[in-house]
Amino acid sequence: MSQKMSRKLVSDLKLLTKSLSTHCTSIQQSRSASSLAFKNAYINGQWVTAEDGRTFPVRNPANGDLISEVPDMQAKETQTAVNHAADAFKRWKNYTAIERSILLKKWHDIMAKNQEDLAQILTAENGKPLAEARGEIGYGISFVEWFAEEGKRIYGDVIPSAFKSKRLLHLKQPVGVCGIITPWNFPNAMILRKVGAALAAGCTVVVKPAEDTPLSALATCYFAEQVGIPAGVLNVVTCSHQHASEVGRVLCQSPKVSKISFTGSTATGKVLMKQSIDTMKRVSMELGGNAAFIVFNSADVDAAVAGAVASKYRGTGQTCISANRILVQEEVYDEFCEKLAKVVSQFVVGDGQEDGTTQGPLINEKAVDKVDSHVKDAVAKGGKVLIGGERHVKGPTFYSPTVIRDITEDMLVCSEETFGPLAPVIKFKTEEEAVLLANSTRFGLAGYFYSQDIRQIWRVAEDLEVGMVGINEGVISSTSIAFGGIKESGLGREGSKYGIDEYLNIKYACFGGM
Template structure:
């Protein structure tokens, strides 16, 4: 069996074929990953291409800003099409060798990635809090969640079984085998800057694919820290590449990833509008595509529900990540019989949330990612109130700064309010009253989005009916937190294509080849 060290040597033998930029770029001096230390030791201010830490051809950089205080925490290379092409070529060349490694060898490396992430959990979490703003406790949870995908796919990669199919002809044998698709381009968001990479990368590496990662322009440091972890884990040069760029270059970089004939697969997490553009651009090369797009999650509370459980679930679902998650509850639909009790208890829980800098102990709600995000929450609040909604608590920017917004509760929200048709992505809980189960289902399903949904009920017949009739890829039943490496993360309608996580997620990075043997 070819060892992991042999794999690394083979990759180095192929390095002569890499672009000159990659061969000549020096690696920084790094300390041994694994000891307890400040996150600065995992801080990287260069992109990662072909196993080298590189700056852009023109030397341009852009700032990474801490949303809690507006302080610049780093300057990152602002790369363009030329450097993106370098990364694609490095990944394509690396794939020729990486695809030949055994599932066990790839599993060992994924397991090392998991171990190194957990060893460095606090340092990685501090990077998330610094560039994203979420409370450190939440960031620690994200690292646990993100690392779980390397652990999960370390095992799933060894179980990518093919089939021998019975034939109708004695002289033939039919075989189906699974093989890696090739270079996978991954465009990831800022709200989970670690886990939205690992959920894709774990599956890709385990399947035998190589990757070009384009992290969100607001949160590139987490992606670069992962590249440092991958390097320490023994991932061969070119297998993992990270291309960083500012908002001004993101369109051309994304387009090049989509149109490159060397890229076999595009995986994107982000808005539906951007996902449609990427799908259109990928059509020219008929790429494999998986898209995890926008949501508009209903959170339904029926009369038979435990109100206390429903309130706890609403807080967990709505206010985790300050409401900046694709699966967070966007519309809270509550039946007449428990409406007043639910709203009162939800108000009490919201009043206990603590807004502040995510690095400070006890803080539960950090800043929004930027001022534009706060403007959208403000817009949704003002629109709903102008149409008759009642403002119960919150409703305005927090005194800490323009990116901070008070956790907000609106009741008696009308069905024509913007918050009912648009994803808020902020700490706003709008409560809408309904009378019958049928009415709740009509309201819940009246959206083009079909990612996550939630409902609370203790009526077993109702549970079956509603779970089957909700038009969403994910359904939380008496549960506000549904994400797990073992669960299929998938959207329907305009919330996306394909599946991430679970035993199904690795199939997004595998082709099925049919071989027919004759003359037997």
């Protein structure tokens, strides 16, 4: 990579973390932000505590500081939320699409005006750099605006009838109460991508946010309340890890809940699907990934390095579509490894609220342990560490951004999702070998490849067994695209014009005697 290109990449990474103002105060110092650090859950338009008064702490992963304590709810409170959502559905489904759209647009607008406060909260509880948090808030609220429009385009069909006496119609109607279970890595966007579609379709929701990051969810409720979204339409039940399974079980087993939408691990997704069988719920599952990032000999290597950095290290590697295995063809292998390590060596690790930080902490020490185990396994089996490869001095939740070459298929990094700042680079010889390696996993969420051979581009794009493909691009998420995977990476799609269909039933109506 040219010196100019290297400087530009580092400059771009630093620009990502610059504040929109000259100085960004911490959540403890920001009056408006701290006012959004709620201490109650939100059920039926009320800010409520757990029935037994129990709470659990929400801590900053960068330093362990206590941000807030929120209600540790259990099955009884969850069923109460479901009951209120079911009552609210009887009214909300009868709002016109335009009435719902107006409320959703107001919700979008007020969150847009308070984007900085929402970003401060997100960084405090999740750890990602403020610039990334701002980007997530913008991305998350864009789904509310998108589905406010899509809700007005829920079209049915008039079907040509074979009988003169009959008229045939397809109607689309909301499924009902939806249980929404979301992860900690995108605590704003994952909620709004689901809830925006559900509410626009006429459904009501009960949200169980991740125990590590409940404050972002509660903040969205605050703004929903401000713009007049009716009580019971949006409910958030908070709980600790200890009670997460029983809260999830209520959502899956209650006959009043018609759908479950979950983002998280494949193992948990399978449990939720099994629990939903008795009530035959509709389910949407956005589950684990093991994305391959392929660099062919014909690729622009500098562009491939930039794409790998964007894909691998966003969110400190804690994204479901992160490049988990980097496959590089032998002619450009050494060049790619050298250039990738050079860029990664210039990352700035630190608290996400510190100016200049490009890599924040992992969500907890358990996550660090997993990254470290993958590194040690790779080294023990012949992998060569080019940069990083150790816990970072910043603290117990930090790990040094790492690049390892000479990776082989028997290493854990090839079969398990690392979910951290580790880029394992594998050498391959032929296109067929690369595609075989990329597809040699039970997951199929996302894949990436770089090539300038148009025939190869078509072949590989069609042959990769994934739901989403980045071609000469490392950042593929957008409001307008259908997000989701195949195989054990899930069911259904979110975002795009297809996302609202996940919350609608098709009813056939036959008019006789015409």
